[in-house]
Each structure stands twice: as structure tokens, then as C-alpha cells.
Amino acid sequence: MSYYWQYGTLGALTAVGGAFVVIAFLGNRLMRPRKPRVEKATTYECGMDPVGEGWSNTHIRYYLFAFLFVIFDVESVFLFPWAVQLEKLRPQGTVLVEMIVFIGILAIGLLYAWKKKVLEWVK
């Protein structure tokens, strides 16, 4: 049952943290004076007047960087069970080679991205 007790602690901590934020903001709201004005309601952008809408059409290179992030995020996920079992499985086989092959195939993708100049931030 210790598994659920551990997560119970985590859940209790999350609840206390959430309650702290809610109570702090609620107390702030109850005690502060409230004098809304149009200038106060504008979005803060380093002191400049905001230009245009909140919506902007981004360049596709952001998407490619996010994609690279997803792929190497998945790779790092597989590293965890591998690292846990590396010492145990090492005498009986090719566990090191398996991971090298896995990372090697993904590295080809990174090389391809590099070759196609995806990694360069051209203006």
C-alpha cells in the first residue's frame, strides 16, 4: 500500500499548493481597492502599447523545432527503463548495442534536419 500512500502525499501537497494560490489571490482581491480603467486593462507589453491582435501566424520553423523536441522527448523516455536495467542485463547480452542503434537511428534524423538547414535560424 506504500505506492498509494506516496501518491497520497503528492496529492495532498498539490491540494495544499493549489489552496495556497487560491487563498492568496482571493485575499488579495477582497482587500485591494478596485478602480478599473481602460489603460489598466490593456495587455502589458514591456510598457509599449500592444499592437495587433493576440493571434499571430507563426513561421513553420517553430513547428519543426517542436517536432524535434517531441522526438527526443520520446527517446529520453526510453532511456529511463533502459538505465534502470542496464547493470542487470549487461552480462547476458546486447542491451548497450540496442540503445546505441536506437539513438543512432534518431541521430540520422537530426543529421537530416541539420543538412536541410532546419537548425539554422535564418531571417
Added chain:
Amino acid sequence: MILAATGPEIAFWGFAVVAGIAGFFVVGSRNVVHAALYLVGVLGSVGAIYIVLGAEFVGWVQILIYVGAIVVLLLFGIMLTKAPIGGVALDNNQRPVAFIVAATTFGGLTWIIWRTFGGTRIRLSPTRTAQIGNSLFTHFVLPFEAVSVLLLAALVGAIVLARRD
């Protein structure tokens, strides 16, 4: 059954209700960015349900990959479009057909799950990450390596689509 509910059961129902409500808002909200943020709620609750059911590794992978990376990818995907967000109803006149498809899928899935697992008692025992590593790197090496080829294909495909040179 409700009276004898244990801690994990209560947690399961709580997260299931949160996931259901957030899922309703994913399809119901008019602002696509809001829908993406509600999707964080759905995926996070599903990850929490995995943890409640003892699949600790899968649960945290769900939170790391889906909440951490896939939603970011989705937001960038949304921001690539020129569509104005909010205000405009993202709707068409195919509601009855959509309802039939959704209801059939839901009913079919419920029926299959009920037929297969109905009445089965699940013994909650956490799976350790070491067990996953053990089976992944001894019995399932080929699927594991196939994942890297799949990821490589997806990356090359995205680069080919995105760049014209």
C-alpha cells in the same frame, strides 16, 4: 459498492469525471487554443488514472510526452493556421451524422469492453519501471527499434513537408 469505496477507487472516479468534463470542453469550446488547454486537462487526468491503476511509468510518460510535448506541437500547429480564433462557430450542418457516428463508436466500444472485461476484478499492483525495462530490452527489442524508425520517418516527413528546397 460506493460505501465500500477505497482510496484508489475514489481517486479513479475523481480523475475520470475531470477527464470527461474536460473532454466535453475540448469539443465544445469555440476557441481552439482553449480546446488545446482543456486537452491538457484530459491527458493529465488520463495520466493520473494510469498511475491509480498501477501503471506508474506509463502514467508519467503520458504526462511527459502528451502534456509536455504533444500539446506544444498542437499549439504550434494551430498557430500555423490563419483561421481567426474565438467568436466564430466552428460548426457545420452535419450534427446528426456526427451524433450517430459518435454514439455508435461509444456504444460499440462500451459493448466490446463490457463483453471482454465485464465483471473482471482488477487487482491493483504497481508495475515497476525495472519490469518494463526488463521485458522491453529482452523480449520486445524489435518493436523498440521499430519505434526509432517510425520516429525517423515522422521527422523526415515533417521536414519534407515544411521545406521546399
